[in-house]
Amino acid sequence: MILAQNARAQGKAVSVIALEGFADQNWDGYAVRRLTVEGFAAARDYLSSQGVDAVTFAGLVRRPDMETFAPDQTESAAGKALRDAARQGDDRLLRSVIAYFEGAGFQVIGVSDIAPGHIVGEGLAGRCMVPEEAREDCQRAADTARRIGAMDIGQSVVAAKGVVLAVEAQEGTAAMLARCAALPQALRGTADRRRGVLAKWAKPGQDRRIDLPVVGTETVNAVAQAGLAGLVLEAGAVILLEPEAVISAADRHGLFILGMKAEA
Numbered sequence: 001m002i003l004a005q006n007a008r009a010q011g012k013a014v015s016v017i018a019l020e021g022f023a024d025q026n027w028d029g030y031a032v033r034r035l036t037v038e039g040f041a042a043a044r045d046y047l048s049s050q051g052v053d054a055v056t057f058a059g060l061v062r063r064p065d066m067e068t069f070a071p072d073q074t075e076s077a078a079g080k081a082l083r084d085a086a087r088q089g090d091d092r093l094l095r096s097v098i099a100y101f102e103g104a105g106f107q108v109i110g111v112s113d114i115a116p117g118h119i120v121g122e123g124l125a126g127r128c129m130v131p132e133e134a135r136e137d138c139q140r141a142a143d144t145a146r147r148i149g150a151m152d153i154g155q156s157v158v159a160a161k162g163v164v165l166a167v168e169a170q171e172g173t174a175a176m177l178a179r180c181a182a183l184p185q186a187l188r189g190t191a192d193r194r195r196g197v198l199a200k201w202a203k204p205g206q207d208r209r210i211d212l213p214v215v216g217t218e219t220v221n222a223v224a225q226a227g228l229a230g231l232v233l234e235a236g237a238v239i240l241l242e243p244e245a246v247i248s249a250a251d252r253h254g255l256f257i258l259g260m261k262a263e264a
Helices: 002-009 040-049 077-086 090-103 132-150 173-181 217-225 243-253
Strands: 015-019 031-035 123-125 156-160 163-167 197-200 230-234 256-260
Touching (some): 015 040, 040 077, 040 090, 077 090, 123 243, 132 156, 132 197, 132 256, 173 197, 173 217, 217 230
Parallel strands (some): 230 256
Antiparallel strands (some): 156 163
């Protein structure tokens, strides 16, 4: 919805493909076609009928069951390419999705093209500084996030007291942080004595028009619940869903938000 609103504010006509089970919110006021995650040809045809020339992707889509995944072009070369890519990891699948829409004549653009104000910048956001004792954890978590991203595993890591406590895989950030909250307080800290950080990082080499890491207020609240001290996010590659609300939540919990360049 945020991207649709920003695009409309820029004077662009907006058409929406709402995937069933993932984008079920109220789209009143927009031209909408509801499709399943397998509806590639239907999406292409609908967008063409609407005169669309550029496409962007947003929101959480859980990986489908690869045993039954059947794009609606199953018998075509495009359908086979999508099925084959889906069995080779998330990054390969997403690149194949982009290639499909580009091959159909659409320009594929990213969040930074439509809503640049939602992309994390370099440096601190909010009132809280990075405690000296957290700097090593920031570097450790960021380095580990880059490494698991390079292996197409996940985009988030928690580190505290120099130790990696958790890495994200298919369960997602919320479940990973819930696991951290269940760890002994001696490992992760408490609300009174916060220790450790959450790092969210784009996968090295990924196409940054799709699947950038996202932080919302629920993420910030979960970081606080886990007893962590803050978040370190890749500058230029992480989306803040509602920047003012996210920063306000971090300030309220006493958490820092640090945007760090990948090479820092």
